[in-house]
Structures are given as structure tokens and as C-alpha cells.
Amino acid sequence: MPYLLRQLGASGTLDGIIDTVSAQHPLLPLIGLLKSNGKLVFVGAPEKPLELHIFSLLQGRKVVGGSMTGGLKETQEMIDFAAKHNVKPDIEVVAMEYVNTAMERLLKADVKYRFVIDIGNTLKATS
Known part of the structure; x- marks a missing residue:
């Protein structure tokens, strides 16, 4: 998917990405899709550590974080946001x-x- 988004001119256009992948996968293509100050948040938990190129974060003041699943309030907010923005x-x-x-x-x-x-x-x- 990140390759396709880059091909469509999406590089540097996303404010945030929620990564739900629980398997090994490259992070550099995802980070490349983020705007300056963009955030990549992990909720998936791969079995093995992922490779993270720090320079790609420094270039655009990008942030990587993680979160366990939220409670009912957070889940409802996410569903409402998804519905509003299709x-x-x-x-x-x-x-x-x-x-x-x-x-x-x-x-x-x-x-x-x-x-x-x-x-x-x-x-x-x-x-």
C-alpha cells in the first residue's frame, strides 16, 4: 500500500498513520508518507523488532509512538471519526x-x- 500511495503522489501528505500490522514490514515507506511533524502510531505488535531509520524521522520532525487498545470512549471517538471521514x-x-x-x-x-x-x-x- 505505501508503494502505491507514493506512486499516486502521496509522499509527505499524511498527518498520521495508524499501523496495525503485526508482522515484519518496512517502516521507511510509511515514514515517507508523513508530512513534517507527522505521527506514526503502532497498535500492532510484531513478533520481532522492526528496523527504524532515525534519519528519516529527524528530517521531517516526525514522531513514532505506540498504544494499546483504548477504552470504550476512545473506541467510539475512532468510529465516529472514521464514519465522518469515510x-x-x-x-x-x-x-x-x-x-x-x-x-x-x-x-x-x-x-x-x-x-x-x-x-x-x-x-x-x-x-
Whole structure:
């Protein structure tokens, strides 16, 4: 995604990025998307440490931070903000029967979006 945004001329245009990725991934492309004084906030927790090039932060007075999940108030504020600004997640909806395959894909790093299990339709199909 960062490569695509750079290709679309998005370098240096974002005030902030919330990084939810819980796997190894390069940070330099994300940092390059931030404006001066931009913030990169981690809520995902990769298993291994990520490589951070400090010079890329110093050049634009950029900030890196982290946060655990918030409480109800913070979660509601985030949902309200997303609704107001039409921010939508990129997800892959899967049926309950697909969960084992989804887990295998996770192990192979063959996942582009987060999986969301469609429990509601799965339950309707069995009742």
C-alpha cells in the first residue's frame, strides 16, 4: 500500500498513520508518507523488532509512538471519526468453514488484508 500511495503522489501528505500490522514490514515507506511533524502510531505488535531509520524521522520532525487498545470512549471517538471521514478498512470476509485455510494462509504470509469471519451468515446457513 505505501508503494502505491507514493506512486499516486502521496509522499509527505499524511498527518498520521495508524499501523496495525503485526508482522515484519518496512517502516521507511510509511515514514515517507508523513508530512513534517507527522505521527506514526503502532497498535500492532510484531513478533520481532522492526528496523527504524532515525534519519528519516529527524528530517521531517516526525514522531513514532505506540498504544494499546483504548477504552470504550476512545473506541467510539475512532468510529465516529472514521464514519465522518469515510475511512473504511481493507478486509477479506471469510466464512467459518474457511478459517483453517485462512490460518494456513497466515502461516504462509499469503494475506493482503485482515480476515473477518462472517459468523452471522455462517449461523444463518446452518439454522
